[in-house]
Amino acid sequence: MADRLRVGLAGLGTVGAGVVRLLDANAALIERRSGRAIEVVAVSARDRTRDRGIDLSRFAWLDDTAALAGHDEVDVVVELIGGADGPALTLARGALSAGRGLVTANKAMLAHHGLELAALAEERGLPLKFEAAVAGGIPVIKGLREGAAANEIARVTGILNGTCNFILSKMEAEGRDFAEVLSEAQALGYAEADPTFDIDGIDAAHKLAILASLAFGTRPAFGDVGVQGIRHVLGADIAEAAALGHRVRLVGVAEAGPSDQKGGGLFQRVHPHLVPIDHPLAHVTGSTNAVVAEGDHVGRLLFQGAGAGAGPTASAVVADLIDIARGVVGTPFAMPAAALAAAPRADSGERRGRAYLRFTVEDRVGVLAEIAAAMRDAGVSIESLIQRGTSADGHALVAIVTHDGPERCVAQALERLRGSQSLAGQPLWMPILG
Amino acid sequence: MADRLRVGLAGLGTVGAGVVRLLDANAALIERRSGRAIEVVAVSARDRTRDRGIDLSRFAWLDDTAALAGHDEVDVVVELIGGADGPALTLARGALSAGRGLVTANKAMLAHHGLELAALAEERGLPLKFEAAVAGGIPVIKGLREGAAANEIARVTGILNGTCNFILSKMEAEGRDFAEVLSEAQALGYAEADPTFDIDGIDAAHKLAILASLAFGTRPAFGDVGVQGIRHVLGADIAEAAALGHRVRLVGVAEAGPSDQKGGGLFQRVHPHLVPIDHPLAHVTGSTNAVVAEGDHVGRLLFQGAGAGAGPTASAVVADLIDIARGVVGTPFAMPAAALAAAPRADSGERRGRAYLRFTVEDRVGVLAEIAAAMRDAGVSIESLIQRGTSADGHALVAIVTHDGPERCVAQALERLRGSQSLAGQPLWMPILG
Structure with a gap:
């Protein structure tokens, strides 16, 4: 039996404490599977005194998180601090520079600095692993990096944020509106007090940038992800979608740009979508x-x-x-960092598909004609249109499903309608997953 | 860039030819991901002249498959011959003995001889990998061996045979009976001319034995898998199941035996099940x-x-x-072969659950009373019972759903009814997935 693998753990929040508990609970099993014991030897967190329900007295305590990187007893650093920069990034750079392997759940850091960290790890022959950064317990990083490695990937789609999916599912099941369900989710602990990162799609976009890099052999490029969250989805949109045989989900999509275009590039977007009921993501x-x-x-x-x-x-x-204990180093993003391409951002206007459009309108003569004319003038072909009666505030709802066509045309139609006196508030556009 | 990985390929059927085509199509991508090229250098198959749509002239051809094991140019042997014993086993033993890594899709060989082959591979520090042996392209071997390696696994359930699932789905969609749909599946190439291995559940049982070993750290034990296929499922059973909010699927289940029993042991079974509509397997x-x-x-x-x-x-x-090209050896069954436990077969009688029972009965006085009495005497509590009118051949159908209870009682009830003049043919029992 080889020497035990000694872990320095930074961050003792929910996940950090969970790691300690898991390593305690399944120690014998993990040793049988790894061929060696995996043991936390040193920890660092903000508050030493907080009761986490775990015995910390057996670990060395470091007030200075960055010092974990150079701790004599530590073979691998586990970074669970969070945040794209700051102490997490300092620790990550420090650990790799000091010859320690790094395991992190930090999607924001990887989406912004993944390339730099991967290069640093590879230069020194060290493992840099981040299965926990995307989709929690699901081994999808491994699935893309190794399981699907023989394939040219055409598209990755995912439901990557549990808070949003919880809220959308609850809106769907109970026919309620966003704000109400969000408050309840916060009260239940399913949403953060400041839910911006989740509900505005930023968390999902971090994860998508990582998946896209693995799938397409490109540099993680968070800045190239188009992001829209779920704030503007109404209960009524979900009901219309259901009537059309669809569910509304916040979906991340990464795909190779149209190959007939110069450059092609990579398309990445997080956006509420209509998902057909026979698509696997509709049942999530x-x-x-x-x-x-x-x-x-x-x-x-x-x-x-x-x-x-x-x-x-x-x-x-x-x-x-366990992978590290088994001696597997690997390349963080499935191929050497130097080989990752700097893919241009694909032009979303050229993407084709069907779309859902919803307008909240003043209930008066000519509104429908104005919307229909804008569609016609922009070359958007309408598959179905429904107008629902007037609400208490005197507004009506117009929901449109378009035929297959380029997104550019839909954007033009919306541009034509911008500032129209007929519209009460922003229209909502949602692509329909193909 | 390291030297290329040289492959000796045994078997050029559908999968073998597919491997050659994939390595051709994605050669550059695979080299970027692996850090080295992966190239077939030698092949062996039954018939050299058959047109497979691939150019074989660039490979060394060996008439003697076993000779691939010792071929000078070969680093890794890929065994795609099939069959638990015979040439496949000879080649597998030969390749490992000669210091070549082995990749195989051969579930039957692994279910019967996996332990021996794993020990042989480990002794020599060679890779033995078999992702293709279970669930085709799905990286579930990797998912269990690595992705879920931190967990004590309570249960593995799977739809492991595409032919059976195709037939059951078609019976469900079209309201037809087994024999009719099987003939059509054979005509379409979805079922073999001799479909026994598939429809009698043997293929799924091979796969389940492999999954169970990985999940529970036990020796692959095909002989301990209880197996029943789908031959006896009627269109009427599927319709009754649907009325109850369930679908009929051939499901493999492996789980730890009741922990309150001496020994506990491992329970493994492939059997048609009723799957509740909100279970993920119902949508497969x-x-x-x-x-x-x-x-x-x-x-x-x-x-x-x-x-x-x-x-x-x-x-x-x-x-x-690609894993092998990347230098990952690993242990075939997630822990050393010597550490795999010889788990006793768990007593299925102690398993609790709800069940579906269907009797084809003579349409005469007293039949229902006889069945109900047998249930009562065996201690089986009935949740619902339905009798459907008489068919053309004068038989009626009685479908029962039991309350939660031990399987032992249901078996006793069926035993009491054995040979009864009231029954026309064997009753069908299907567990309801919990």
Whole structure:
């Protein structure tokens, strides 16, 4: 039996405490599977005194998190602090520079600095692993990096944020509006007090940038992800979608740009979508996450499970530690950082598809004609249109499904209608998943 | 860039030819991801002259398959011959003995001889990989061996045979009976001319034995898998199941035996089940495969995709080759062969659950009373019972759903009814997935 793998753990929030508990609970099993014991030896967190229900007295305590990087007893650093920069990034750079392997759940840091960290790890022959950064306990990083490695990937789609999916599922099940369900989710602990990162799609965009890099051999490029969250989805939109045989989900999509275009490039977007009921993502409810990868030989692969929480996220962190204990180093983004391409951002206007459009309108003569004319003038072909009666505030709702066509045309139609006196508030556009 | 990985390929059927085509199509991508080229250098198959649509002239041809094992140019042997014993086993033993890594899609060989081959590989520090042996292109072997490695697994359930799932889905969609749909599936190439291995559940049982070993750290024990196929499922059973909110699927289940029993042991069974409509396996249609693993920390993980076919299976074979090219050896069954436990077969009688029972009965006085008495005397509590009118041949159908209870009682009830003049043919029992 080889020497034990000694872990320095930074961050003792929900996930950090979960990692300690998992390593305690399954120590013997993990040793049988890894060929060696995996043991936390040193920890660092903001507050030493907080009761986490775990015995910390057996670990060295470091007030200075950055010092974990150089701690004599530590073979691998587990970074669970969070945040794209600051102490997490300092620790990550420090650990790799000091010859320690790194396991992290930090999607923001990887989406922004993944390339730099991967290059640093590879230069020194060190493992840099981040299964927990995307989709919690689901081994989808491994699934793309290794399981689907023989394939040219055409598209990755995923439900990557449990809070949004919980809210959308609840709106759907109970026919309620966003703000109401958000408050309840916050009260239940399913949404943060400041839910911006989740509900505005930023968290999902971080994860999508990582998946896209793995799938397409490109540099993680968070800045190229188009992002819109779920704030503007109404209960009425979900009801219209249901009537059309669809569910509304916040979906991340990464795909190769149209190959007939110069450059092609990579298209990345997080946006509420209409998902057809026969698509696997339509059946993902509550805080569950799921990722679909479409490979040229394997076809459509689905990975589904718990996307957050102490147990599932700890499961992913420890899976990475087991890989390291087994001696697997690997390349963080499936191919050497130097080989990752700097793909241009694909022009979304050239993307084709069907779309859902919803207008909240003043209930008066000529409104429908104005909308229909804008569609016609922009070359948008309407598959169906429905107007629902007037609400208490005197507004009506117009929902349109377009035929297949370029997104550019829909954008032009919306541009034509901008500032129209007929519209009460911003229209909502949602692509329909193909 | 390291030297290329040189492959000796045995078997050029659908999958073998698929591997050659995949390695051709994605050669550059695979080299970027692996850090080295992966090239077939030598092949062996039954018939040299058959047109497979691929150019074989660039490979060394060996008439003697076993000779691939010792071929000078070969680093890794890919065994795609099939069959638990015979030439496949000879080649597998030969390759490992001669210091070559082995990749195989051969579930039958692994279910019967996996322990021996794993020990042989480990002794020599060689890779033995078999992602393609279970669920085609879905990286579920990797998912269990690595992705879920931090977890104590409570249960693995899976739809592991595409032919059976295709037939059951078609029976469901079209309201037809088994024999009719099987003939059509054979005509379409979805079922073999001799479909026994598929429809009698043997193929699924081979796969389940492999999954169980990985999940529970036990020796692969095909002989301990209880097996019943789908021959006896009627269109009427599927209709009754649907009325009850369930679908009929051939499901493999492996789980730890009741922990309050001496020994506990491992329970393994392939059997048609009623799957509740809100269970992920209920939405697996056509020839798709899916596996659900339930871990103590990660919760329920779902892996889904194409379970067979040239492209998906080749994708899994080449994923294993990429792992090997990347220098990952690993232990075949997730822990050393010597550490795998010889788990006793758990007593299925102690398993609790609800069940579906269907009797085809003579349409005469007293039949229902006889069945009800047998249930009562065996201690089976009936949740619902339905009798459907008489068919053309003068028989009626009685379908029962039991309350939760031990399987032992249901078996006793069926035993009491054995040979009864009231019954026309064998009753069908199907567990309801919990």
